[in-house]
Amino acid sequence: MTSIDDVAREVGMSTATVSRALRGLPRVSQDTRDRVIEAARRLGYVPSPHAASLASGRTGTVAIVVPFVTRWFFAMVVDGAEQVLRAQGFDVLLYNLAGDVDTRHRVLQTHVLTKRVDAILVLGLSPTAAEVDWLTGQACPVVILGAEVPQWPSVRIDDGDVSRTAMGHLIGLGHRRIAYVGSLVDEGLDFATPRARRRAYREIVAEHGLDDDIALETDGHFTLDGGCEAGHALLDLPERPTAVFCASDEMAIGVLRASRERGVRVPEDWSVIGIDDHEMAPYFDLTTMRQPVSEQGAVAGRHILRCLGVATIEEPEHVVLRTELVVRGTTAEAARPPQPTRG
Amino acid sequence: MTSIDDVAREVGMSTATVSRALRGLPRVSQDTRDRVIEAARRLGYVPSPHAASLASGRTGTVAIVVPFVTRWFFAMVVDGAEQVLRAQGFDVLLYNLAGDVDTRHRVLQTHVLTKRVDAILVLGLSPTAAEVDWLTGQACPVVILGAEVPQWPSVRIDDGDVSRTAMGHLIGLGHRRIAYVGSLVDEGLDFATPRARRRAYREIVAEHGLDDDIALETDGHFTLDGGCEAGHALLDLPERPTAVFCASDEMAIGVLRASRERGVRVPEDWSVIGIDDHEMAPYFDLTTMRQPVSEQGAVAGRHILRCLGVATIEEPEHVVLRTELVVRGTTAEAARPPQPTRG
């Protein structure tokens, strides 16, 4: 491996000069710079990032902590953030928790990350107060996506608002018995989103005096198959709901499948609405709440750049992106309650 | 930041001893080890990975080069590989090309990666001979997924075989006019898979004397919307195919949508088959060729561990995983050619 010393020797200069020339720093004569660059190219010299990190204290690397890379939403967000970061020359270390609580603790509670990267982007998780204190003392900026912590820049949508609009759409169509498919148990990962959406659902049920039945709240685990199972469970209910509000499109698609498997027509027999506007949503003609996904990743990436002083970006510390109701074919007016057979 | 020297001072030992004690190396007395570990914990000491890399020459990091993280297949593969690697304590640097050719060159043709990581995992791309030579000389192991290069360990499925089985299924159902939806232009990324599948399609068309019409080969860009457009293009043909062989499930799902939009019934009016067994495939009742996805990532991860001497794993250098025809509802016997109106 050719080192900076080899290049310095080649051009008869000090390593300091070579270092400055190669990094484009000022106070190097054009002639020297040219010769250094040429020699570096000829020798096939590539700087060692680890040596540079050690000497400078900067790593040029950002960690992205993601609960599940395989979920469409997170993959899109990672993509959005990664491109913003890569464009400024940062590398991305991926910490995929894959739903594992131990990994979460290892990543968020030890300082491992803070010595390895310049900044940390946390997706979907809600750090505990202890974790926040811990990390805040580390001079390693943290940006959070999908939740809000006062101390750190964040980007998210308003989950309460989203739920209100979705539920409002169903209520406006005359539905009074609306089921919820979300996530009921947290499994220690501290997801912010499912909690917020479920709370909003409950509030709205109470505010509007809708059917308040604990059996209407089901767990779809934020997966396709989980949604399908939840759908079946709802169809097994003695008194079926006339609409289903799903906290993600993937679960909504699962509910659509359950409906088909049971011969239940959508939207004639019941309405289904999701959240995300997943790339598959139009393929199922699914009514949903659209949220900007890749864009949230990009905002998070810019937050990081700003914290690192790389770019002067004018953006509020806490960004809340807009969502939008997209009405397609899976929601319709509530069927009239069955009339007595003869008047 | 507390350093190894702080810990050494705390226990009144040399940094060498602290280093050995903390890394679990032999030739440290149990008592010393205990005291070192205790002191490290008390001081909140975390080793600097960059300093360790510089001194040892090992980085504890593996690069994963992926064409598109947002595509289901690649997200699953990254997940599979990442978990195997993480279990052995490796970090993962994600190089998401996001379809960008320049990034591909930067990553594969400069040595940037070879000084930064212990090994490289390349997904889906087919390195050029020059890139192979270049990287092979670097003593940085490379593992490849979805293609095969003699010099490097690899894992893939047999794309020719997959295409043969899929086409054989359609031919067995009496189809003689079969369209292909894949990727016709490469855009410089050098994808191995689309090329292999298309070649196989052509060979089979020739071998079986099927309708050989250049208009039957369409470009679906390996995306949902691309598949949908390709489907429309095929439906615009004066003489429609009776079956469509799609090189991915996502494109097949696009074709299903086009069919619905045009009132074309599947499988009555034409059959559709894909490749992958995407998580959404059962939700569309899509007939497809199943391939192990996460498992390919895991095998690739194990290849890397073996190259790095971390684990003694008995596995061939070139692993070819099995695929399987999954017959669902989108394929059926070819409709009889329309009979003259009266006999």
Added chain:
DNA sequence: CTGAAAGCGCTTACAG
């Protein structure tokens, strides 16, 4: 079992 010392390959004030 433990320590002193060199070295990994850069960057960064500090001088000039």
Added chain:
DNA sequence: CTGAAAGCGCTTACAG
């Protein structure tokens, strides 16, 4: 504009 020197925080033979 350029250089000498210290230092970043570890690991690794080499001794003992």
